[in-house]
Amino acid sequence: MKRIGVFVCHCGINIRATVDVKKVAEEIGEYPQVVYSTDYQYMCSEPGQKLMRDAIKKENLDGVVVAACSPNLHQLTFRRNAELAGLNSYLCEIANIREQCSWIHSDKEKATSKALEIAKSLVEKVRFSEALLPVEFPITKRALVIGGGVAGIQAALDIADAGYETILVEKEPSIGGHMAQLSETFPTLDCSQCILTPKMVEAGQHSKIRLLTYSEVDEVAGYVGNFRVKVRRKAPFIDWEKCTGCGLCTEKCPSKVSSEFDRGIGLRKAIYTPFAQAVPNKPVIDRKSCLYFTKDRCRVCEKLCPVGAVDFEQKEAVIEEEVGAIVVATGYELYPKERVAEYGYGKYKDVIDGLTFERLLSASGPTGGEIKRPSDGKVPEEVVFIQCVGSRDERDEENALPYCSKICCMYTGKHAMLYKHRVPEGQAYIFYMDIRAGGKGYEEFIQRGIEEDRTLYLRGRVSKLFEENGRIVIWGVDTLAGKKVEIAADMVVLATGVVPSPASGELVKKLKIISDSNGFLSEAHPKLRPVETLTSGIFLAGCAQAPKDIPESVAQASGAASKVLTLFSGEKTVQEPIVASVNENLCAGCGMCISVCEYKAIDLVTELKNGKSSKKAKVTDALCEGCGSCVASCPSAAMEQKGFTTKQLLSMVDALSMK
């Protein structure tokens, strides 16, 4: 027999005005297993809480129902209060007779009988409640940051500066990401590498950061506080411990191929560092273009290396690490211009995308910062910039993106300005639909381009682009003038859409996180939880979550780092115990529960009992998020959810269905 106490709150007049609280308290007192009931003006106040504590102790209550406002407001308050009185918090339930009764009904009689029924249903629930202890487990206070762009670097620095070891994994040979490819950044026209490289160097030299470049995350197992990660490090065929970064090997390598960093308008060697300021500043050998690997010749780098760092036999390495938190900062790629039908028909060398233009602009780029046409090296006199290429387009699901890529208005404005700074006699045209310049100083920046650098903004789309007599002809429209426009341009720069890096897609499965319909990683709540995922212990930063500019990426990275530090601030991490639980006597090992679990929290384990081997479902508490889908799917009634057992819910249904 339970000894349940019911406390009916007036909530001032909020409940009392419609619900006869005294009557409810009186009648619930007659209900089976209720040994104490009372009403009070404000249960959540200090005297109200004291009243509850005193009653628990005096009446020896082993269950409590507080009939008051929504549990979303004060469940925690009353549960903590119960604990203070020595009653397990999960033996306290809240009956919502305010938001879901007194405030939505005006008929006092009906509201009162409804309030009584609601209270009864929670008494029924508490009858079958059991004491539950939050699941506690220790935390490994090391972090993993996946992605070494500006967001990943910032997150790693913040966590490392707080004193925790951080592993920074980057798939390219160097950290820096796309920001390292940029020439100048809006709206200050800061030299991108000048502001980035100090952070890169800091990350490379930080005593608490372990840099694993030329590496990818292969496998992630475990759960918040206790992740086991396998990182696969590709073989650079150079012993980085010996290499001094002198660069002699790169200088003398005879094999030249198109440089990925320069996006096809520059060359690199088969043995190379992606850019001069690379961190680590150590080269890698690209097997596909190396004369030794492809034709068994050369080996000049090996002969020349003064410290004998070249090692053609080097193997891939798999590094296993234990971490407590993971920040995903895998960044973006640009939507391939070839897939945009109107502009991709045929391949025109002088039609390039924004990042490629950055390499032309960059002082350390293949043209030394001079604007030259990729086709013949001539300086273009007329350059057309086209915004929204592939973005904001609902027509073609396969080839276009419905969303706005956010950064293009700003970087196109910047490109036009910088082009004019280099080629003062040239003319820049920008075809746009809208100009989105919402950040600090952004609007002023765009205006500056229009007023000082005479960028010509044409509001309209470009319908066709084709080559004629060595120039690119553009057919567009100026909707504000109401006229068709034809421009013969020397070069065209497309502001192609921002898409999530392919790495994000692979990580979604490995980390058990979600991505949205556009492939961007999903945050836990779009407004209030932008740096967390729904998977505990995994956080997001940068363009992996959505297109954004550098200041936002850095801010989000610091936000993600702060969540990691909050996780690391305790000794243990705590999980709500409303988890799934298997009755092994009933479990038939069918695996139905496993097929419905989103969190891979259940495993089928073979057990030996009385000489017979059988399969049983086993729940890993730490991974269980408490949804209950498995419970409803179990054909053997073997699965239960603590705090929401079938018995509890059935008895609530009984209490509420009766007329």
Place this chain on the structure above:
Amino acid sequence: MKGPDPKVVMFCCNWCTYAGADLAGTSRLQINPNFRVIRTMCSGRVDPQLVLEAFLKGADGVIIGGCHPGDCHYISGNYKALRRVVLLKKLLSQLGINQERLRLEWISASEGKKFAAVVNEFIQKIESLGPLELDQEKISRTTL
């Protein structure tokens, strides 16, 4: 129509529908009192057995409220609820219970007005269908 008040049992998921119901309350929207709410963490927790129990014990109508597709706090619990309701409705007709007495609705935490509208409309519907009279013969013939 006169007679005893209809009884509607509503299963609300904690994150969306229950919060939407709270919002209806905070907004002081007026709702027909003939419904009772049971809170689960997810609509995916709602076992068909609970729905059948409600009908057997006196409910005239049952609503399951969950998050909109794609928004489930537990990713896909609402899809499971959807699948179950489709099958459950077929079972209900085999038991001689009008399928319209069971409804699945997607109500988000910001849809207080929708919550009020859905509940009011559903109770009206149940009133027009009249109190549920269980066909005991059909029920004992059909394997539960």
